[in-house]
Each structure stands twice: as structure tokens, then as C-alpha cells.
Amino acid sequence: xxxxxxxxxxxxxxxxxxxxxxxxxxxxxxxxxxxxxxxxxxxxxxxxxxxxxxxxxxxxxxxxxxxxxxxxxxxxxxxxxxxxxxxxxxxxxxxxxxxxxxxxxxxxxxxxxxxxxxxxxxxxxxxxxxxxxxxxxxxxxxxxxxxxxxxxxxxxxxxxxxxxxxxxxxxxxxxxxxxxxxxxxxxxxxxxxxxxxxxxxxxxxxxxxxxxxxxxxxxxxxxxxxxxxxxxxxxxxxxxxxxxxxxxxxxxxxxxxxxxxxxxxxxxxxxxxxxxxxxxxxxxxxxxxxxxxxxxxxxxxxxxxxxxxxxxxxxxxxxxxxxxxxxxxxxxxxxxxxxxxxxxxxxxxxxxxxxxxxxxxxxxxxxxxxxxxxxxx
Numbered sequence: 001x002x003x004x005x006x007x008x009x010x011x012x013x014x015x016x017x018x019x020x021x022x023x024x025x026x027x028x029x030x031x032x033x034x035x036x037x038x039x040x041x042x043x044x045x046x047x048x049x050x051x052x053x054x055x056x057x058x059x060x061x062x063x064x065x066x067x068x069x070x071x072x073x074x075x076x077x078x079x080x081x082x083x084x085x086x087x088x089x090x091x092x093x094x095x096x097x098x099x100x101x102x103x104x105x106x107x108x109x110x111x112x113x114x115x116x117x118x119x120x121x122x123x124x125x126x127x128x129x130x131x132x133x134x135x136x137x138x139x140x141x142x143x144x145x146x147x148x149x150x151x152x153x154x155x156x157x158x159x160x161x162x163x164x165x166x167x168x169x170x171x172x173x174x175x176x177x178x179x180x181x182x183x184x185x186x187x188x189x190x191x192x193x194x195x196x197x198x199x200x201x202x203x204x205x206x207x208x209x210x211x212x213x214x215x216x217x218x219x220x221x222x223x224x225x226x227x228x229x230x231x232x233x234x235x236x237x238x239x240x241x242x243x244x245x246x247x248x249x250x251x252x253x254x255x256x257x258x259x260x261x262x263x264x265x266x267x268x269x270x271x272x273x274x275x276x277x278x279x280x281x282x283x284x285x286x287x288x289x290x291x292x293x294x295x296x297x298x299x300x301x302x303x304x305x306x307x308x309x310x311x312x313x314x315x316x317x318x319x320x321x322x323x324x325x326x327x328x329x330x331x332x333x334x335x336x337x338x339x340x341x342x343x344x345x346x347x348x349x350x351x352x353x354x355x356x357x358x359x360x361x362x363x364x365x366x367x368x369x370x371x372x373x374x375x376x377x
Contacts, residue, residue, distance in 0.1 A: 002034045003364060004076065004093075006068050007083040008053055008061055010039035012259075015201055016284055017083050017101050019259065020144070020167050027357030033364070036077070040064060047071060058124045061086045065131075079364040086131050095368040097140045097360075099165075102281040104128045106151040107205060129155050140363050145282040145303040163363060168356035169287040169347050173260075176293030176344060177268035184269045194225045194332060197270035197294070199263070199285040202233035207299075209235075209242055210318050211276045216246045217325035222332065226250045227274075230257040230266055267292035272332070276318050280304060287351050290343035295336045297328055312343035 009015070011022035025035045038045040040053065048064025065086045072080075072092060080093040084100055104125040108118065132141075133156045141157055142165045143149035149162050177183065189195060196215070202208045208229070215227045229239075232255055243251050257263050267273075273289035274297040280286075282303055289296060290306075296313030298304040307313040314331050316324045 001032075001078045001364065002076075003028065003036070003078065004072065004080045005035055005037045005083075006065075006080065006085070007037070007039050008048070008064050009050070010037055010041055010043070013039075013041045013050060016167075016281070019284055020101065021083060023168060023170060023353045024357045024360055027353050028361060031357065031361060033361065038068065038071075045071075057120070058086070058127065062088060062127075078370075079367045081360075081364070086127060087135075088127075088131060091135050091139070094136050094138060096136060096138075097142065097363050097367055098132070098135065099142045099144070100132075100148050100152055101144050101167075102148060102279075103151040103155065105155050106147065107279050132157060138367075140367055142360075142363065143281075145280075147302045148281055165356060165359045165363075166351060167282045167284055167287060168351045168353040169284070169291040171291050171348055171352050174264050174267060174288045174291040176340065177265075180269055183265055187269060189226065189269065190224075192224055194222065194272070195270045196225065196227045196272050196274045196297075197230070197266055197289070198227065198274050198276075199230045199257075199266075199289070200233075200275075200283065201231050202229075202235040202239050204235065205277055205279045206233075206235075207276045207278055207318065208239040210321070211274065212239060212243050212246065212248060212251065213321045214276065214318065214325050214328065215251060216243075216248050217321060218328060218332075219248060219250055221325070221329055225332070226252065228252050228254060228266060228270065230254040230263065232256050263288070264292070267294060270294060272297055273313075275299060275304065277301065277304070278318075282306070287347060291347040291351075293340040293344045295339035295343065297331065306346070310342050310346035312339045312346060 005025060007017060007021045009018040011018045028035055036044045038047055040048040040050040047067040052063060053060030066089060069087050069089050069092055074092050074094050080096045082098045085098060104121050105128060108121040108125045141152055141162045143152055144167050146164055149164050152162055153159050198211060200206055218225050240253055267289055273294040275286060277299050280303045290312060296307045298307050298315055300315035300317045308315055316327050318324045
């Protein structure tokens with residue numbers, strides 16, 4: 001099978017979408033699928049501008065997808081895989097799968113961010129609806145979380161066209177380390193210190209200010225707790241400034257951490273993973289933390305229910321800083337070896353990238369009856 005993959009970001013540039021697509025593509029290649037990846041940074045075909053996307057948001061995205069719609073012909077590939085597309089002029093691909101990693105509709109209805117940001121999300125949500133509902137009638141859709149699938153249905157896509165395929169994790173790269181103590185010594189972490197880790201872009205949806213406020217309370221109660229924050233983003237400096245203003249001493253801002261070289265070490269030397277988001281798809285960082293055997297402290301929102309379902313941590317309502325702090329303190333004061341084991345087992349059995357890629361492959365064959373027939377011969 002010849003598969004065209006179109007995405008507005010691709011590894012090593014970008015974040016969540018880039019890593020998801022890269023990991024699935026690498027697995028598909030091992031399964032014999034001939035993959036051609038088109039993104040602003042390649043690696044096979046370069047269209048659009050990553051700089052324009054980063055600076056202008058929706059304008060850069062529309063520009064990229066406009067170039068995609070005019071560059072390719074429908075019969076060039078057996079199947080086409082599009083990531084969160086904004087094709088205004090009409091989708092040229094009949095044999096097509098669209099994967100939505102999140103929706104602007106979802107984030108706009110939840111009021112993520114301040115008023116100007118919320119208005120921007122609402123505006124883009126209208127464009128998103130226009131683009132998705134004008135896709136070829138035989139287009140297949142997948143969502144990386146059940147709530148994303150529900151959001152697509154509310155946008156106007158038939159439920160019969162939508163399949164839930166979650167994100168995954170590299171269980172060979174992220175795993176419980178036998179060298180935890182050595183890694184902690186290398187990083188200068190004192191013996192007996194409780195290390196909380198947060199990974200991801202510092203954006204409004206991640207609620208980094210809430211994280212700092214909660215940790216400030218934790219720090220004043222538990223003297224042996226440290227917070228590592230890995231990631232950059234538009235709220236990076238503001239978050240650092242808030243920590244300084246509040247007098248938070250034991251928070252370490254790591255900034256950008258190389259996903260392939262260093263990130264697994266930070267998971268390995270930590271004791272807990274913490275996530276205060278008020279909107280998510282199915283975050284890779286959470287799955288990687290679970291693969292690393294970390295008990296997880298997450299927001300009580302639908303797309304993070306995996307923690308409850310796997311019995312590998314707690315879900316916290318972060319609207320009240322004091323109440324959430326007390327719940328976390330109670331959790332940290334008990335041992336949770338079973339949660340560590342449950343976290344790893346859940347990822348191995350359900351979210352390894354090979355398992356996820358096999359689910360995508362099934363749909364790629366469905367997009368083209370000839371592909372499906374060849375697959376079953």
C-alpha cells in the first residue's frame with residue numbers, strides 16, 4: 001500500500017501531533033506500508049511554512065492545507081491520512097482518513113484561556129466545522145479520545161464515520177528504570193525527596209498557573225517535595241514569574257527537553273506525574289509517564305479518565321487550590337506500588353504503538369475497496 005500522510009507538524013519539529021504521526025508511520029513502515037510524509041518540514045515533501053503557522057496560527061494552517069489540496073491528485077496514493085485538516089477549497093482525496101487530535105470546537109465550548117484567546121478559538125471552530133463537514137462523503141474519521149469523537153459528532157460528522165483510536169507510547173523507550181537512584185544522584189536529587197514531574201507546553205489549556213499555586217501549598221506542607229516542569233510555550237515566562245512572585249523555591253523549570261535523548265531519564269527519576277489541564281485530547285506525556293511506571297495525579301476531566309480506569313493514580317478537581325492540595329497530600333503520604341505496576345501494564349496491553357498502528361492500518365484498507373480486497377486475498 002502507498003500511503004500519503006499530511007500533517008502540519010512532524011517529528012522532530014512540533015509536539016503532540018508530530019510525535020503521534022511519526023510513531024505510527026514508523027510502525028506502518030515495519031508492517032510493509034510505503035509511507036510518504038508531507039509537512040512544512042518534510043521529510044519527504046515540504047509544503048507550507050512552519051514559521052507562518054507558529055506566528056499566525058489559523059492563517060498558516062489554511063495556507064499549508066491549501067497547498068496540499070492543489071499539490072496532489074486523488075489517484076496518486078492508495079490511501080491518504082490527514083491530521084486536523086483545514087481544507088477550505090475542497091478535499092481532493094476520496095480514499096481518505098482524517099484524524100482529529102483535538103478540536104477547536106471542544107476547547108472553545110470549555111472556555112479555555114482568556115477572552116481574546118477564547119474568541120480566537122471560537123472563530124477557528126467555525127472554520128473547522130466548515131472544513132470537516134465538506135469532506136468527501138466516504139471519508140473516515142478517527143479521534144484520539146472518546147470526547148474528541150463526541151465533539152466531531154456535534155460538529156456534524158456522522159457517528160458511523162467515526163472510530164476511536166487512542167494515542168500510544170513507546171514501551172521500549174519509556175519503562176520503569178532499574179537505575180533510578182543513579183539518575184537521581186546525577187541530577188542532585190536528595191535521598192528521600194518526592195519528585196513530581198510535569199511535561200508539556202505551557203499553554204492556557206494546561207493551567208500552569210494552577211500547577212504553581214497547588215505546588216506552593218504542597219511545598220509549605222511537605223518539606224521534601226520538588227517539582228520538575230519540562231516544556232516551553234507561550235506561558236513559560238509568566239509561569240516562572242508567578243513561581244518567583246509566590247516564593248516557590250523547589251520548582252525547577254527545565255525548558256525544552258529532548259524527547260529522544262533525555263525525557264525518559266526525567267520520567268525514570270520521578271516519583272509521580274502531575275497534570276492540571278482543563279482540556280486535553282489523550283496526551284502522549286501521560287501515556288509515557290504511565291509506561292514509565294509513574295503513579296499519576298491528573299485533572300478530573302473526561303480525557304484523563306484512563307488514570308481512574310487503570311487504577312494508577314488519582315483524579316483531582318483543581319478548581320479549588322486548597323481542596324486539591326489536601327487530596328494530593330493524602331495521596332503522597334501513602335505508598336502506591338500497585339499504581340506503578342498498573343500504569344505500566346495498562347500501556348503494554350493497550351497503548352503500545354504497534355497495537356495502535358495496526359488499528360490505523362485496518363482503516364486505511366477500508367478507505368479503498370481495492371486495498372481491502374488485496375488485504376484479504
